Amino acid sequence: MEVQIGGLVGLYGGAVIGIIAWWFGRRMAKKQRGLDELHAHIWQKARGISWFFTLASIYLLFTLIMFGMELSPAIVLAVIMVVHMTSWGFTGMILSINMNMSEPLKPSKVKFGIFIVALSVICFAILSITTGNWWFLLASVPPNTIGIIFALTPEKSSEEF
Incomplete structure (x- = not known):
């Protein structure tokens, strides 16, 4: 089995950068009193909505497999993780923008x-x-x-x- 250095760097580097960005964002929001009930509600709702996108991606991947497409477990898990995280982020962004706009x-x-x-x-x-x-x-x-x-x-x- 061959170790792919780029894959390891991307996997763990992305996780480290994500954790640092999350920590920095929460720190800045705390300074500006942004960690209130509205913030908790927005991101909880975004997380719930992202599960619908994740479920749709799982069904799509199962359908592709049933039609004979061979997918490795790593690709399947990567697609599911990317769909879940991006849909959570975009949904949270849309809800945050919408909740903080005058109209x-x-x-x-x-x-x-x-x-x-x-x-x-x-x-x-x-x-x-x-x-x-x-x-x-x-x-x-x-x-x-x-x-x-x-x-x-x-x-x-x-x-x-």
């Missing part, structure tokens, strides 16, 4: 932005799987960015001063 985001805009991101990821993932070239997933970055910006940008009010 909340329109749910239809947020849903459409999330739809753009999901459709982009699914289409480019299918393209990557069928061609065997994982670089196609990089092509999903621009539509994902557009979807996130669309979802998180409040509408300009038509009131003139």
Whole structure:
């Protein structure tokens, strides 16, 4: 069995950087009195919502395996972990922005932005799987960015001063 140094550095380096960022963020939020009931509610709700995305990714991976695609346990676990952590982060970010705005985001805009991101990821993932070239997933970055910006940008009010 061959040890992959890059994999170990990425795995443990990512964990260390994540823990440091989490600690630093909590420290800054504590200084600004940001660790209140609203903060706890937002991130608890985000964690709950992220489990739905995780469940969907598990079903998708099981479906791929049933159709005969061979996936290693490491890839499956990595996909599940990435889906869970990114959906938790994005959901928490959306809820934080929405709860702290004077006028909340329109749910239809947020849903459409999330739809753009999901459709982009699914289409480019299918393209990557069928061609065997994982670089196609990089092509999903621009539509994902557009979807996130669309979802998180409040509408300009038509009131003139």
